[in-house]
Amino acid sequence: MSPRQTPSQTIGPFFHYGLNPVEANYPHSQIAGHCLASDQTLGEHIRLTGRVFDGNGAVVEDALLEIWQANAAGRYAHPNDARSNRALDPHFHGFGRCGTGANEQARFTFCTIKPGPAQPGHAPFISVTVFMRGLLNHVYTRIYFDDEAAANAADPVFSSVAPERQVTLLAKRYHTPSGIEYRFDIHMQGDQETVFFDL
């Protein structure tokens, strides 16, 4: 008999000193932080920021977000993506982690680059995994970019989502004095409930 999946359990309220201690001011290291890009990373540098809301519209202050994305050439830093016609970027790994409790507005912020489309005919996107107390299984969503309307409309995943819910997957682009910022809020429930994928 083949082995069966180990059940998921909530991350609970007290993960910070284990998973993102640097951000929460504990004196030890973490495997990845909210900054994915350095000065040398290729591509358009962006800041990705937002908040997580519960079913009452209250801000969630103890969520953990992880993002995973392709580089500016649309390639993932992973052995399963061995496409030599797309360059790896030695200054970009593509994984980031940020909690929501570290600032007063309970915002998450990632500094990263806008990914290239990973396949011809697909839109660029960033994968997001969300964990929190009260969530027994993590959820997966994707961030698409609101300035990529034509690419999004042609994207096989984005376009498979019911039209009235597609807006929940779009990050809004802003020009700020400190650079390009995309804003993306996550709603766990309600009229604006974010599309979560059965990945």
Next chain:
Amino acid sequence: MSVLSGRDWKSQPPYIDQGYKSTSLRGPSRSLVKIDPELAEMTGPAFGDEVIGSLDHDLTRNGRVNGEPLGERIVVTGRVLDENGQSLPNTLIEVWQANAAGRYIHKKDQHDAPVDPNFLGAGRCMTDDQGRYRFYTIRPGAYPWGNHPNAWRPNHIHFSLFGPTIATRLITQMYFPGDPLLAFDPIFESVPEAARGRLISEFSLDVTEEGFALGYVFDIVLRGTQATPMEGTE
């Protein structure tokens, strides 16, 4: 392209669970949207030994200030594998837990039990080329929580694993055999009954280190993947 097995909902807890109150406002209320497995990312972050410090696998030592942490020393070991029974080598595991008195070092933990100045309760390890991991720690204590009157969490260690792709990501909790609190814990009980036993570690005299630490075995099964590289040309 390779295809990944889905989340097995006969093994996984629901998003909204009557007993675990916080789920009612935090679990998604709509159905998940299916992604064609051919279109899902078959990649995820890979980590090497550079993320593992020399004491990260030993929670009995990585928080020492002026002495040994209090409590019962244990060694926890097991195999990480996928649903095909294939071992998963080089998989990062992060763990965190309360101390022997049931207190987290976390700033927001209000439980009136002592902090242990010599215990941090967080560590990391990596599976070896056979998919095996091992770490040393102190058996965590039970602690109260606000879910319902007289609610106590059973002894548990939080586990976070990556596996080969973002779809194999798992955060779970390891429990201990014979814990009387399991039957009263909505988080444990949220799991379909047939799958609950997979969250309980097994005591092992073979793993127990004579004169030093009691041994527990906890195997972890992640979703199955087949690593087929993407085509070299488009």
